[in-house]
Amino acid sequence: MVEAAAARPASPARPGAALAQGFVTAYLSVIVLLPLAAVVWRAGDGGRRRLWEAISNDQALAALKLTLAASVAVAVINAVMGTVIAWILVRDRFRGQSVVNAVIDLPFALPTVVAGLTLLALYGPNGPVGVNVAYTRTAILLALLFVTLPFVIRAVQPVLLELDREMEEAAASLGAGSLTILRRIVLPNLVPAILSGVALAFARAIGEFGAVVLISGNLPFRTEVASVYIFGRIESGDPQAAAAISTVLLAISLAVLFGIGGLRRWATRYERA
Amino acid sequence: MTGRQKPAPNSGRGGRYVLRVAGLGYLALLLLAPLSLVFWRTFEHGLGPAWGAVSNPAARHAILITLVITAIAVPANTVFGVVCAIVVVRHRFRGKGIVNALVDLPLALSPVVVGLAFLLLYGQSGWFGSWLTEHGIQVVFALPGMVLVTIFVSLPFVVREVVPVLREIGTEQEQAASTLGASSWQTFRRITLPAIRWAVTYGVVLTTARALGEFGAVSVISGRIVGKTETMTLHVQERYQAFDYVGAYASAVVLALLALTTLVVLNVVRREEPRGDRAEPGHEAVR
Numbered sequence: 001m002v003e004a005a006a007a008r009p010a011s012p013a014r015p016g017a018a019l020a021q022g023f024v025t026a027y028l029s030v031i032v033l034l035p036l037a038a039v040v041w042r043a044g045d046g047g048r049r050r051l052w053e054a055i056s057n058d059q060a061l062a063a064l065k066l067t068l069a070a071s072v073a074v075a076v077i078n079a080v081m082g083t084v085i086a087w088i089l090v091r092d093r094f095r096g097q098s099v100v101n102a103v104i105d106l107p108f109a110l111p112t113v114v115a116g117l118t119l120l121a122l123y124g125p126n127g128p129v130g131v132n133v134a135y136t137r138t139a140i141l142l143a144l145l146f147v148t149l150p151f152v153i154r155a156v157q158p159v160l161l162e163l164d165r166e167m168e169e170a171a172a173s174l175g176a177g178s179l180t181i182l183r184r185i186v187l188p189n190l191v192p193a194i195l196s197g198v199a200l201a202f203a204r205a206i207g208e209f210g211a212v213v214l215i216s217g218n219l220p221f222r223t224e225v226a227s228v229y230i231f232g233r234i235e236s237g238d239p240q241a242a243a244a245i246s247t248v249l250l251a252i253s254l255a256v257l258f259g260i261g262g263l264r265r266w267a268t269r270y271e272r273a
Numbered sequence: 274m275t276g277r278q279k280p281a282p283n284s285g286r287g288g289r290y291v292l293r294v295a296g297l298g299y300l301a302l303l304l305l306a307p308l309s310l311v312f313w314r315t316f317e318h319g320l321g322p323a324w325g326a327v328s329n330p331a332a333r334h335a336i337l338i339t340l341v342i343t344a345i346a347v348p349a350n351t352v353f354g355v356v357c358a359i360v361v362v363r364h365r366f367r368g369k370g371i372v373n374a375l376v377d378l379p380l381a382l383s384p385v386v387v388g389l390a391f392l393l394l395y396g397q398s399g400w401f402g403s404w405l406t407e408h409g410i411q412v413v414f415a416l417p418g419m420v421l422v423t424i425f426v427s428l429p430f431v432v433r434e435v436v437p438v439l440r441e442i443g444t445e446q447e448q449a450a451s452t453l454g455a456s457s458w459q460t461f462r463r464i465t466l467p468a469i470r471w472a473v474t475y476g477v478v479l480t481t482a483r484a485l486g487e488f489g490a491v492s493v494i495s496g497r498i499v500g501k502t503e504t505m506t507l508h509v510q511e512r513y514q515a516f517d518y519v520g521a522y523a524s525a526v527v528l529a530l531l532a533l534t535t536l537v538v539l540n541v542v543r544r545e546e547p548r549g550d551r552a553e554p555g556h557e558a559v560r
Contacts (some may be wrong), residue, residue, distance in 0.1 A: 016457045016458070017360075017364055020356050020359065020360050020364070021360055021364060021366060023353075023356055024353070024356060024357045024360050024372065027353050027357075028357075028372065028375045028376070031421070031424055031425055031428065032375045032376075032378055032379070032425065032428070033375060034394060035387070035390030035391050035393070035394055035425065036378065036382075036390060038390055038393040038394045038399070038400060039386060039389060039390045039393060042393050081295075081296070081299050084292055084295055084296045084299075085296040085299065085300065087292060087296070088292050088293050088296040088297070092289060092292070092293055094293060098540075100297070100300065102536050102537075102539075102540050103300065103304060103305070103536070104300075105536055105539060106304055106308075106532065106533075106536060107304075108479070108482065109482045109486070109532035109533075109535040109536055109539075110308075110486065110528070110529060110532040111485065111486030111487075111488060111505075111506045111509075111528050111532070112486065112488050112489070112506075113488045113506045113509050113510055113525075114311075114486075114506070114509060114525045114528050114529055114532075117311065117509060117513065117521060117522070117525050118307035118308050118310065118311045118525070118529075119307050121307060121310045121311050121314060121522070122306055122307040122310045123307070126518075127310075128310070142303070145303060146303055146304070149303065149304070178288060179288075200380075203380075203381045204380075206383070207381070207382060207383025207384070207385075207386070208383070209383060209384050209385050209488065209489035209492075210384070210488035210489055210506070213510070214510065214513060226383075227383045227384075227385045227386075227489065228385075230383070230385045230386065230389065231385050231489075231492070231493065234385075234388070234389055234392065234493055239389065239392065239393060242389050243389060243393065246383070246385075246386040246389055246390075249383055249386065250381075250382065250386065253381040253382070254381070257381060
């Protein structure tokens with residue numbers, strides 16, 4: 001998309017510009033930068049040994065491993081199901097399609113604790129279908145799948161919409177079956193979008209708290225995710241350990257976002273040639 | 274975003290149905306069935322118990338606290354969002370990358386970490402702790418702290434909705450107005466603001482939904498004192514842990530109804546949008 005005419009830079013002499021920039025800087029510093037600095041600083045406060053102990057003790061490691069494993073699993077499932085659902089929303093036609101499309105945003109609008117509660121109602125101890133996954137790792141997967149649902153779908157949908165059908169039609173006219181067309185023409189074009197969605201879903205999943213806290217039972221070493229562990233450390237009056245694990249989570253999020261960003265740029269390198 | 278295309282003529286009918294069933298089944302099992310069950314369970318024994326569950330003092334106070342927090346956080350982030358979007362798109366200055374990163378950060382952080390961060394700043398042993406105690410100001414375990422964390426988590430939405438629209442509409446009209454003698458403020462009020470109004474509306478709706486639904490950060494910062502520092506989301510958890518399932522479900526239903534209203538408004542705004550390529554929530558290009 002061609003960028004609109006280059007933005008006219010505000011002359012520094014205009015008082016409005018300086019005021020606006022000052023406001024933005026102040027707001028962001030007070031609301032975002034300062035609190036974040038406090039966490040990172042507190043993590044290291046107390047020396048490297050305490051930081052290492054906080055990160056490498058058994059319970060913390062268990063929580064981190066569980067969180068990462070669950071988030072990776074959820075990312076993979078989302079990559080598949082998200083693409084499927086994006087497909088049926090764009091390439092298929094059925095009654096109620098626009099309602100389904102609207103419902104996709106529900107996890108963005110619904111409070112996480114309510115999401116967890118609804119899953120608990122259906123798949124928990126008092127559920128009507130006799131399925132009970134409360135206090136299990138499956139429950140964690142369910143909760144994370146709920147809250148990360150929209151990311152891949154909303155990333156893939158616009159790309160699917162804009163996809164040029166000519167390539168597929170050309171392939172069909174050359175004798176390719178639907179599966180081949182899918183595999184060799186459509187999917188490669190969707191990969192950057194899927195990767196974006198997966199990165200966002202992953203970053204969201206590793207930090208999820210509200211949806212997990214009711215349904216997982218938060219059993220240490222079994223169903224305790226990193227965010228719940230951090231919460232526990234805060235409640236136990238150990239903010240340094242909490243800050244240490246928080247910094248680890250933050251580092252992972254940033255690494256994934258930047259990593260996938262780089263991957264996307266590599267995957268689309270020919271489009272920018 | 275329901276652009277549809279004619280199904281490819283040679284896509285196997287069987288394949289198409291399989292995909293449809295798989296996709297819709299997944300959505301039904303994950304989203305629709307659980308939510309419907311909660312609605313059902315809430316009104317199972319009639320309207321009476323459900324109404325009682327949300328009209329008792331603790332629940333009413335929780336609703337009030339939630340509304341107060343939202344009424345502060347949303348306008349603050351709306352003003353910031355519009356100004357920040359203009360600054361990022363129309364101004365030239367060093368550090369734009371940092372501004373973008375800071376604005377996006379709330380989307381990548383766990384809410385519990387957010388609560389911890391503000392606790393470390395304004396708690397008793399925090400950076401500003403002693404100053405606050407000296408002046409008798411209570412931030413943590415009180416409303417101000419809850420407002421601050423809610424502002425943090427709901428910060429990005431207006432900015433991210435307005436930025437692409439501002440980029441797309443370009444500066445021609447604004448420049449024209451300027452050459453005709455309009456002041457910055459006039460240009461803003463009569464050219465820029467109307468052009469971004471749907472993006473702002475969309476962002477405001479997302480911000481509100483996020484503020485209403487905040488749980489982890491307020492859980493840490495509020496102390497969860499029933500009847501004093503409970504939001505509706507905290508109230509849901511408190512009722513559930515007290516084995517008051519009807520109470521928990523009823524409060525959850527109130528929140529769910531607000532969420533569904535959000536969805537409806539979002540869809541209406543989407544249709545009003547003159548351009549169809551505004552960023553979707555979640556359709557954020559990974560920078």
